[in-house]
Amino acid sequence: MKLRRTKHEGWYEIMSACVVCGQRGWCRINKDQTIVHCMRAVSDDFFDSTIGRQYRHYLDPDAAPKTKIEIEVNRAVDKKPDFHLNRVYRALTKELPLTSHHAEHLRNDRNMTDEAIKLRDYRTMPGPERYKVAKQVISRVGDQSDLLGVPGFFCNEGAYGPYWTMGGAQGLMIPFRSIRNEITGWQIRVDKPLLKLDMEGAIKGEILEEVDPDENGKRRAKCKLRIQDKTLEVILTEKDKKECFSKSGQFVFSIVLKPGNRYWWWSSGDKLNGSSIGGPLPIxxxxxxxxxxxxxxxxxxxxxxxxxxxxxxxxxxxxxxxxxxxxxxxxxxxxxxxxxxxxxxxxxxxxxxxxxxxxxxxxxxxxxxxxxxxxxxxxxxxxxxxxxxxxxxxxxxxxxxxxxxxxxxxxxxxxxx
Ligand SMILES: [Zn+2]
The missing domain is CATH 3.40.1360.10 (Dna Topoisomerase Vi A Subunit; Chain: A, domain 2)
Incomplete structure (x- = not known):
């Protein structure tokens, strides 16, 4: 289990799959691994926080052997206030394009007019050379220290010293506006969602790496599976569900490789001098x-x-x-x-x-x-x-x-x- 420290002493964000909901990100666990504050699996024991409702789940301390814990070093800084985020993000809208590919998606698949698309400030997060965009944003806002505490931006170590750049996957950027028309965050509709494994029953597994697609263009991944005490490496194809039943016809397990989440916060909480979008989350x-x-x-x-x-x-x-x-x-x-x-x-x-x-x-x-x-x-x-x-x-x-x-x-x- 991969964990990251939070501001609450003794509580960690689960960076690997949450032991309650199976999803990644936002769920918390205590140091003793006995309580999970899950963001997705609803229960009637809950509390409200700056990232939304958190549902309390008590883990049975004897039920499972404790997994090895790795604690990520947190090198991020606190998020800046809304007016500051707005100033930097507005400068960003002047430097990022909206590619024709993404404009077509909004026009054809979402039935938006060109005027609506333009006024709403959708943008494209490019692939390479993001440091050039960050440099332009710095020249617009005045100083590189202005990018500190702005989720999405972070400082990288280069051969010639540290430089500012941007995190996140390639995709369509969707701005979040406060009730005062400040842009306080972005979500990315990623072009190519990461693959994930959906498993039920007596099987455990993880994706090792994505490999070349098959002849029909379906995505594939090399996966490490554990079935009972046997470990094996196989290549699975997207949406090709494997099911296993016992001789008497009883369900044993199923596994399927699927594209994961489409929408992600644009955040850089895992980077040096980056910042997490959370607390309070934008609406x-x-x-x-x-x-x-x-x-x-x-x-x-x-x-x-x-x-x-x-x-x-x-x-x-x-x-x-x-x-x-x-x-x-x-x-x-x-x-x-x-x-x-x-x-x-x-x-x-x-x-x-x-x-x-x-x-x-x-x-x-x-x-x-x-x-x-x-x-x-x-x-x-x-x-x-x-x-x-x-x-x-x-x-x-x-x-x-x-x-x-x-x-x-x-x-x-x-x-x-
Ligand atoms: Zn969870």
């Missing part, structure tokens, strides 16, 4: 795109658009699209458990009615349903706002953006008055 306020021409940095938008009713969905592009289709302010939160981060911004906007528009499959799994129940409970306890749920038949589209693209508007049902 994104999307307005209908024509408002962006009038929206001054530092000002909340109530004079331009009514904020009496504000919608909430998951993910920044979905929020951007929903804002255009519904002509409403729409918050894009970075995950279904991040709702507690909305409380202050909603109050500051003077919101009276919140409409939650989560994906239509929200009630199909007990865990997601429980997260939604907790979200409603949280707002009922902490605010006077009216709460509603936007609902539609999943056959019309999974997300609110798919629904409005198909020409529909969701039904809004009050859950709390």
């Amino acid at each position: 994104h306020l999307a307005l209908p795109f024509p408002c962006l021409k009038l929206w001054s940095v530092g000002e909340t938008p109530e004079t331009m658009i009514s904020c009496d009713e504000v919608w909430v969905t998951e993910g920044p592009i979905k929020a951007d699209k929903a804002a255009d289709a519904l002509v409403k302010p729409v918050f894009g939160i970075p995950g279904a458990g991040a709702f507690s981060l909305l409380l202050e911004p909603l109050k500051q906007l003077g919101c009276k009615h919140v409409v939650f528009a989560y994906d239509a499959d929200v009630v199909s799994t007990p865990e997601v349903e429980m997260a939604l129940e907790q979200c409603i409970e949280f707002f009922a306890k902490n605010t006077e706002m009216t709460l509603s749920l936007a609902m539609w038949d999943i056959s019309l589209g999974k997300g609110i953006d798919n629904l409005t693209d198909a020409g529909y508007i969701p039904q809004v049902a009050k859950i709390l008055d």
Whole structure:
């Protein structure tokens, strides 16, 4: 298990797969490996923090042999305040392009107009020579120390001394805007997601390296598997699920190689003089795109658009699209458990009615349903706002953006008055 120290003495961020949810990033474990604060596996024992709701899970201390712990050295610095991040990120928008490949994706797959694409400041994170971009940003903001504490940037050791550059995978950059139109962070929709293994039953395994794709262009990886006490190395092909049953027909294990997460925070918390995006995590306020021409940095938008009713969905592009289709302010939160981060911004906007528009499959799994129940409970306890749920038949589209693209508007049902 790979761990990184956090600001809380005796608590570590799990950098390898979380022992509770199996995903990477954000989940915490205590020094004795007896308690996990998981960000994804919902439980009714929880607390709210600057990175969203954390669910407490107690591990059975006798159940499994303790895995070897490696502790990463943390060489990152604290994140700077929003106004500073905005200054550097605005300079970055002037130096980064939006490639035609990414513009086409937004135009053709997301049905956005050229004007919306331009006003929303989407960008492309390039492959090589990022230090050149960092250098240009420095010349715009004034001093290289201005990049310190700005997630995404970090200082590398070169043959001629240290130099500033940028982390993150290649892909489409999506800005997160605060309620005062400050760009406070970015998510990258990566062009080529890392591969991951989905395993069930009596099998353990890890990806050693990605190898050349097969003749049909399917991605492949060399993997090390452990089945009972046997260890073997095999090459697995993307989406080619292997299942094993015993002679009596009982399920033993299954394994499949899949592309991992598409969306990643642009962050550099694992780098020298880098900075993590977390604490507090940005949330994104999307307005209908024509408002962006009038929206001054530092000002909340109530004079331009009514904020009496504000919608909430998951993910920044979905929020951007929903804002255009519904002509409403729409918050894009970075995950279904991040709702507690909305409380202050909603109050500051003077919101009276919140409409939650989560994906239509929200009630199909007990865990997601429980997260939604907790979200409603949280707002009922902490605010006077009216709460509603936007609902539609999943056959019309999974997300609110798919629904409005198909020409529909969701039904809004009050859950709390
Ligand atoms: Zn977890």
